[in-house]
Amino acid sequence: MNPDLRKERASATFNPELITHILDGSPENTRRRREIENLILNDPDFQHEDYNFLTRSQRYEVAVKKSATMVKKMRDFGISDPDEIMWFKKLQLVNFVEPVGLHYSMFIPTLLNQGTTAQQEKWLHPSNELQIIGTYAQTEMGHGTHLRGLETTATYDPKTQEFIINSPTVTSIKWWPGGLGKTSNHAIVLAQLITQGKNYGLHAFIVPIREFGTHKPLPGITVGDIGPKFGYEEMDNGFLKMDNYRIPRENMLMKYAQVKPDGTYVKPLNNKLTYGTMVFVRSYLVGEAARSLSKACTIAIRYSAVRRQSEIKPGEPEPQILDFQTQQYKLFPLLATAYAFHFVGKYMKETYYRVNEDINRGDLSELPELHALTAGVKAFTTWIVNAGIEECRMACGGHGYSHSSGIPNIYVTFTPACTFEGENTVMMLQMARFLMKSYDQVHSGKLVCGMVSYLNDLPSQRIQPQQVAVWQTMVDINSLDSLTEAYKRRAARLVEIAAKNLQAEQSRRKSKEVAWNLASVDLVRASEAHCYFVVVKLFLEKVSKIQDKAVQAVLRNLCFLYTLYGISQKAGDFLEGNIMTGAQMMQVNQRILELLAVIRPNAVALVDAFDFKDLTLGSVLGRYDGNVYENLFEWAKKSPLNKTEVHESFHKHLKPLQSKL
């Protein structure tokens, strides 16, 4: 092991294993996760080449091969618990990208959620056996998050009892679904249902797209890969054009809405029920955001402990770059953020399961807040993580740009999370809609509950919004409770400003939508402030519950750093709202610098606690043993350009250039 890293590990003030247990949920979970990871690490069938040296086509092939092997192995290993499947896949798929991914995450769950018992009997077995490989085709070339704008139609023909699925325009071509291009033979297609001359909105249909046996596209189907992307090279994101393509009536998923053989439409009982999957996926994404940032932090922090550069004191050996204040200021707030988001992700997942049980009992009361919260927090966390990964990469200097660092891959794999499952700005505005509703409710004299209950305390009934004197208690920057309170005030203030500006616009314009658009910058700001408060609050709650003294002390420091750093980044909001003074802001900045120095000795142990295997990190710079430079040189030698000593381009182009003079 690199001596610098060994020293770092020896000097930690706490046992990282304890944090690993907390992150996994229990020591037992940690044990089982490692057991599963070792199955993969020790299995020769899972050894594979470094993706970075493969062409796109080769990467796709390796990914499909892995999926095929995986189905068999999971059966052999007896892995069926959803969490365990996740552990298995996360280690085995470096980027967690697999062409059959949507088959498991969307196709089968949709079948289960929206298919009748008869439909499940018919489709589920072959799907579980992978004779049917399915995907989920929602977005179109011209339409994304705004679902009502989708153009694909499913017109019912009572004569033959079939639906005619059609892509009427170029913009209506299904675009982006994973696994659609080359892998899947079926797709669940979302289309506008038209029966008896009337459009009933979006419904889901099972559409066979490739022929069994030959895997050729069926007549009427045009399907293919959408070409090269920023990342996700292993994935065949696809396009699908359907040309008056007929499917039997039974292929419409009819657990809720139905079309009778004569074409009569039967309405579903409750539309909100279909929100479930969306809420689930978004809350899951928060956890993934934390994970991706944790990986990037692990790489950047380990490398910063190994890399030596420049001088702090003349004549002394070059210091580890982790000793530079600027480097700490880049990385430690992100480390704190990774921990914060990890706990938020856990909370979202637990809340989802709790609310889901309520829903199953018919109690939908908490659904609106959960729906808004998952939308907003998904956008909030993915935006920050997106920027954070890039920050980690740049903190690795030039080598961060090489694929050997592994961070470019983490970035390009993660960044779609800002767009998919709901474009982030749209998500923030969805949360804002909930906040505005809550604000109106308080305004009309009713109390609100949940995370927005601070709106009950708004002094807004007073005529001047500036009169926040009621709250004019001094923020104590050494108290996490007091700091959380400061975030709460900021959120309350920005929600109120957005609400007032919205009202002002509404009184000036006829259309509510136009007013909404003209207030949207303020609305997004309000949502962001609310999310920030939620994260701070949840982080503090979690840290307070930790038993082990040493661990709690370390995490408290991270919680302080997260909270204070956020205040200094958004200083304008806190100063403008008279929540804090300029003098306090100086103290905040001073305290941040102190915290950086306090966290410094534990930095490497804190990323070790994430417990990523080198295989998962896929990084030469972030290796556990810290032997960076030797391995970087070895890695580079594998580059395809190094296959021959003299590249063929020399003879073709360079030599003539030199001689034709």
Add this chain to the structure above:
Amino acid sequence: MRSPVHRVSLGDAWSSRVHPDIDSERRTQSFDVERLTNLLDGGVENTMLRRKVESIIRNDPAFSLRGHYSMTQNELYEAAVRRRFHLEMVARRLGWPKDGRERDYAYRAVSGNLNLTLQDVFLNALRSLGSDEQIAKWDQLCQDYQIITSYAQTELGHGTYLKGLETEAIYDPATQEFVIHSPTITATKWWPGDIGRSATHVLVLAQLICSGAQRGMHAFIVPIRSLEDHTPLPGITVGDIGPKMEMENIDNGFLRLDRVRIPRENMLNRFAQVSPDGTYKRLGTEQSNYFGMVVTRVKILAHGALHDLQKACVISVRYSAVRRQSRLRPSDPEVKILDFQAQQQKLFPQLALSYAFHFLATSLLELLDRSYGSILSGDFRCLPELHALSTGVKAMITDLCAQGAEVCRRACGGHGYSKLSGLPTLVNRATAACTYEGENTVLYLQMARFLVKNYLKARLSPGATSQQPLPLSVAYLTAPDLARCPAQTATDFLCPELYTAAWAHVATRLIKNAAHDAQTLTQSGADQQEALNQTALLQLQAAKAHCYYITVKTFKEAVERLDNEPANQEVLWRLCHLSALHGILTNSGDFLHDGFLSGAQVDMARTAYLDLLPQIRKDAVLLTDAFDFTDQCLNSALGCYDGNVYERLFQWAQESPTNTQKNPAYEKYIRPLVQRRTARL
């Protein structure tokens, strides 16, 4: 003259018809787009020359970028060398002058997809650090490609901190040679472009050791490949450093030197000389050997990352004018996403900055031109300011261009993730600029040192400054400062003097803080280096504020000069206002901190900012047209001039090798999976 659509288009099936949604954006023109293009080009004759070169490139299939995004590293490299070769043949045929602008325009027209670009860095260094005899010997050889040159500075273990470089050049008076050596694995030269597979001669930066003493970093011309068969010369280990985020067309390389001997004459000796017996003589200052880097840094500002941001603006603004999504009123058709305030707030600050940085980069180039001659002749008085500006401004431009390009990419929703949009490539290129030619944090800190030094000079000896004035860019440090901003309405924030003064105030305050805190630390016993590290964040903040101030000020002065073009002046004023206010609002804490702005004033600034958005909205597409990038160099299915986004995206996707070649996984893996049941039956 032919219409823009013919001039810039790809000439494919959709070019003949302009999409009505983008056509309508161009129908009413509140300003003269062509004049703005001329201004950006630096004169109408430059615009004409550029378009002439672009049409040559466009009409020559050898320069095509079709299929670019699906190529492997090897293919990209070869295509880039092929284009370079072809370009040189064209240049010789047409007799393009060696130092003319034609090659720059050609580089722009193929969107930088060329190889052998490090030649320019080599030449910059040779001309700044080499003696007249050395220039006479090597310059022509290099320009004629008799030798293929590159520049090797960074090492596996060392980057921006040059003093830490480990490669050694030990002078051997017995043979009058330098022995160039890589003593450790971390000393391996790493990253230099064109080294991996192409270069024959490399300018190696190494620690000079002669007469038993370390003399610091110097530059040496080292032959690395045979001019006969291109194989590495004895003692040389060289190769490609492997896959990167982008710039796969360039063979960034590694280079290990095992006691390679080169003649004494191969050390560049304008500012330092080693005589045959090994006596060392310094002719310049310690900084003068960095002059080559300064020159290169300034020269890449005007294209480099700035072009990436400008192109990202073109693509995302045009696409936002064509993309329709959701409705503002239930009865209306879906709206152009460019009409959403949230979208405008993402894109227009980027557009404003891409203009602001143009004027900033241009002014820095002019400064370089003015001082180049005197520095070469040994007058180093203006070097510190030039050096400081080249560091801070480079850091600011590349940082904000990289972030801005990514904002533009994400503003295009899912399609921004497709390489066919062109945006991922732009983002990945812009981001590379944040580390090459100096890591940005380190560069900001270098600028901060210059600021603190001048601040202290002005404060400690106020009398002396009257005889020896502060360099122009920091003159404001001694100017009288306002304690409070006088703005009373939102409209007051549209006054250039007002916001420039606001930025000057914040920059002064932060520089003062950094200087005082460092002083306090040293007075309480910390040594100077430790004090610098302890106050690094303050310095960083100070340097950033100063750079933003310079940006706003330069933009303001450039717009003021347009008095004879009121329409163009007006449209640029809006961008100037927006860039200044965008900066104030994203850093409002710094302005509120000491009460310079009150909360109410920040609200006014926000109102002024939001009111600018719909005004810029009207001109947005035309403002991006004015950059006058050809469709070929944008190479984007989303960003073409004609706005036919979807048809082109579908066509380009279908041409992807994943669709034209056989599915490699089907027979081997998918078929056995799918047909298991059949097999079992």
